[in-house]
């Protein structure tokens with residue numbers, strides 16, 4: 122079955138957690154024991170309604186403060202699809218978690234509080250969805266119950282948002298708008314009688330219509346070698362297979378390939394999936410490949426099709442989302458983890474900070490602090506094999522690791 | 537005609553990828569094996585990740601001494617058939633050494649005590665990665681868990697300060713003394729696991745299927761009366777019921793469910809129709825609303 126990963130975005134208190142709880146409730150995905158727990162807790166807190174955010178805010182601190190601190194992953198399914206929803210925090214200081222949630226998602230729901238309309242955080246979240254090239258964005262205009270389900274209000278917010286859309290550089294997004302009340306359930310799963318002026322799809326209908334096949338770019342197979350398998354048993358004495366996941370396009374037995382960085386040419390001899398030999402490895406399948414020739418390959422090397430090479434270089438420029446409390450400055454060294462490949466990198470130059478509000482003002486800065494987004498160039502100690510992020514989501518992205526703290530301190534999208 | 541292609545199950549492909557990252561990034565990984573369906577599924581996924589080579593790390597069972605005998609039999613047979621290395625460490629030893637104290641009373645369980653035995657074993661073998669079968673859909677604190685989740689020298693989870701995990705990239709860099717808990721089936725639901733067991737025809741212990749068992753009722757849950765480890769009051773009447781277990785943990789905290797599902801197909805159907813979550817039958821989570829989060833902070837699985 123298809124699995125669709127969705128990230129939520131929106132400012133704090135816009136109703137993200139409530140909306141997810143509502144989706145679970147109305148699709149009958151909340152089991153009776155979980156529902157009971159929500160009922161009990163809602164009563165304890167003195168509410169006269171069910172607080173569905175209690176379904177997702179799983180940490181004690183979150184329930185005490187009534188906010189989402191860290192990404193939670195929530196699961197539900199319909200007869201058509203399995204859904205994984207990342208409930209992300211809305212506070213500005215948790216922007217890094219938003220980027221994280223969005224990085225593994227194929228679609229996003231951006232919430233707007235109907236009373237407040239498009240605010241700075243909406244800009245930021247839409248910008249991040251755009252930066253990460255999320256193909257499908259559903260703008261849920263929430264708390265419609267608090268504005269008397271006003272069509273005028275809805276249209277005004279919609280046109281404010283459309284003004285943002287004209288500024289983005291990734292134009293190829295599918296964007297739709299839904300007026301909802303997460304708390305009361307209007308247009309989430311069930312069509313609302315309070316919005317007779319709205320004849321579009323409900324939120325769930327929107328999600329059901331998303332075609333997963335659209336999402337991963339096709340045609341450019343990249344096979345980063347994760348692990349070399351050499352059983353050294355009698356039966357498989359000379360066996361040497363390359364384990365990894367296929368990204369971008371499919372690979373087949375007989376394909377002419379090049380191994381990077383050695384540039385050695387060879388041909389795919391066999392593709393194994395467990396104890397079966399297959400002809401084709403489809404996109405995102407974890408397989409084991411053998412080659413016709415005896416090539417020296419180790420983890421971090423990449424097998425690609427002969428006529429379809431990535432850029433091989435010891436430097437690149439990227440958009441960085443900085444996630445650490447210690448600043449990034451020119452001259453600092455980090456580990457770049459590009460897929461399964463790791464190299465040492467030095468910050469060559471911070472070109473400019475990007476204001477994620479589409480204001481167009483790009484400041485020159487000397488340092489990046491947490492939650493900043495900027496264009497930065499790096500020099501590497503060894504070449505990596507990359508594509509631009511806009512043409513290859515996987516092979517165009519990387520993370521930065523601080524070798525002192527070992528923490529993941531940033532994410533990058535190669536230009 | 538369908539092309540002859542590799543698996544298109546995204547969850548299976550993701551899990552295999554994670555296993556291979558563990559083997560590549562760590563020196564001494566171990567697979568925490570409980571004998572339950574999730575860890576049995578992990579073993580199959582590990583086989584797939586490394587075939588035709590053997591699974592390149594041992595299994596470890598933290599034995600509470602209160603396991604269902606069927607689980608232990610099953611464990612030993614599986615290890616033998618697949619020619620795996622199994623390490624067993626006993627909670628009883630931790631009790632004998634005075635490191636932990638046996639709980640007493642009606643709700644006594646060795647579930648919490650396992651943490652100490654586990655952390656000691658991690659130190660003894662210098663494991664740097666412990667692979668577990670926890671799933672995010674099981675429980676709300678687990679929904680917050682990373683796939684590579686760093687534990688400090690004391691085995692503790694700093695839930696408010698987790699490493700961001702982006703795209704497919706797993707950062708396994710740690711300091712000496714730290715370890716990483718790895719959850720390859722993080723994104724699977726209970727139904728995903730059962731459907732996989734069905735499709736792959738994976739063998740599981742018999743207690744997962746309907747059988748007749750001497751039981752008694754407490755707090756609306758059905759408990760096994762067969763064994764001395766489950767405390768029973770005199771007025772708690774024993775009755776034979778047809779039951780099965782949906783999750784298999786320590787006997788003292790795992791309740792049975794009434795069920796006639798006697799094979800994998802009927803079990804999958806039952807899970808599909810179920811309106812109660814699997815943890816609804818685990819008394820350890822009912823101790824308090826934050827029970828799991830607390831245990832995890834202290835180093836639990």
Ligand SMILES: Nc1nc2c(ncn2[C@@H]2O[C@H](COP(=O)(O)OP(=O)(O)O)[C@@H](O)[C@H]2O)c(=O)[nH]1
Pocket residue numbers: 131132133134135136137138139140172174187188189211263264265266267301302303304305
């Ligand atoms: N009236 C009304 N209140 C809502 C609606 N959605 C959410 N809320 C309330 O808004 C507050 C914040 O919701 P929450 O889901 O925690 O927001 P989050 O911070 O975006 O996750 C809670 O008190 C909710 O009950 C809605 O559609 N209508």
Ligand SMILES: [Mg+2]
Pocket residue numbers: 137138139174188189208209210
């Ligand atoms: Mg929230």
